[in-house]
Amino acid sequence: MVPEHSVVVGVDGSRPSLDAVAWAAADASRRGRPLHILHAYVWPAVYAPLAAPALAPYEQGLREVGEQTLAAAENRARSVVPGIRLATAMPVQSPVPALLEASQHADVVVVGHRGLGGFAGLLLGSVGVQLAAHAACPVVIVRHDEGPAGPEAGRVVVGVDGSGDADHALHFAFEQASYRGVGLTAVLAYLWPASTGPADLLPLPYDTGALREEERRALAESTSGWAEKYPNVDFRLAVVSGRSAPVLTERSAGAELIVVGSRGRGGFAGLLLGSVSQTVIHHAACPVAVVR
Numbered sequence: 001m002v003p004e005h006s007v008v009v010g011v012d013g014s015r016p017s018l019d020a021v022a023w024a025a026a027d028a029s030r031r032g033r034p035l036h037i038l039h040a041y042v043w044p045a046v047y048a049p050l051a052a053p054a055l056a057p058y059e060q061g062l063r064e065v066g067e068q069t070l071a072a073a074e075n076r077a078r079s080v081v082p083g084i085r086l087a088t089a090m091p092v093q094s095p096v097p098a099l100l101e102a103s104q105h106a107d108v109v110v111v112g113h114r115g116l117g118g119f120a121g122l123l124l125g126s127v128g129v130q131l132a133a134h135a136a137c138p139v140v141i142v143r144h145d146e147g148p149a150g151p152e153a154g155r156v157v158v159g160v161d162g163s164g165d166a167d168h169a170l171h172f173a174f175e176q177a178s179y180r181g182v183g184l185t186a187v188l189a190y191l192w193p194a195s196t197g198p199a200d201l202l203p204l205p206y207d208t209g210a211l212r213e214e215e216r217r218a219l220a221e222s223t224s225g226w227a228e229k230y231p232n233v234d235f236r237l238a239v240v241s242g243r244s245a246p247v248l249t250e251r252s253a254g255a256e257l258i259v260v261g262s263r264g265r266g267g268f269a270g271l272l273l274g275s276v277s278q279t280v281i282h283h284a285a286c287p288v289a290v291v292r
Helices: 015-031 049-080 095-103 126-134 164-180 208-229 244-251 275-283
Strands: 007-010 035-038 086-089 108-112 139-142 156-159 184-190 235-241 257-261 288-291
Touching: 007 015, 007 095, 015 035, 015 049, 015 108, 015 139, 015 164, 035 049, 035 095, 049 086, 095 108, 095 126, 108 126, 126 139, 126 275, 156 164, 156 244, 164 184, 164 208, 164 257, 164 288, 184 208, 184 244, 208 235, 235 244, 244 257, 244 275, 257 275, 275 288
Parallel strands: 007 035, 007 108, 035 086, 108 139, 156 184, 156 257, 184 235, 257 288
Antiparallel strands: 139 288
16 A cells, blocks of 8 residues: 555666656655655466466566565665655556556656666657556656756746646645755746738737736736745746747756646647647656646
8 A cells, every 4th residue: 555645656677767766765855755666567468378387487586576676776765865764565567557556645656767668769658658647646757868957957947828737737846846945937938929911920910028028927927826835935937939848848958857737728628648748758858747
């Protein structure tokens, strides 16, 4: 059973999953939460009933590998936070259902950006995508980029668009910034009104400065309550002309964490994960939190 309000991290022995353990251990320590390390595995499909007894040595081997995986993860967690409260679990279950079940009780579920089952050409493993779309709590996908730092280096970044998911993302982002003792930047990306014909092009039917100021005012209004609730957080606004996904990805360079909602205002009702969220979790240069 997963302890209530714990930080859950999924591991499979890969380097990205151990990086996720380090991130999760530090987060659990900062927020006074227990750490729950989970390694899930399944038996291979068997089509010959009489072959089942022959699987006993294989079963033992899988358990031994799982125990080694959990031991390595526990060692990594204790190297980050020596006195951390933690528990481990090794359910015989596919990883995604096991982590989704754990998300019902967790504060956050953490995974690496790719596991052992990932194909080299994939930017993000399938486990991370499915969790971000279906988990009952925020999901953090730990990824890193050694490229040059951007304007929000050392800060938490949150994408805001006025949607309900964005409000939940703000809550998570302010909490993370507060516990980390770092600044928070709320980013709103906007596009100029689309031209409807040649007559729109000259002269311009709108004032570019007025449009930018209108967007800044809307962003300030949507975040003012949270800023007052967390006066210890160095909070600033960034209103940027451009499409949301590339703007947020650029701002992630060197950031502590980037936070997005699972779906924004432009999302189709049938989609569980919006296009902006998908782009950010595949291309961000820092850990990404998806908040549903």
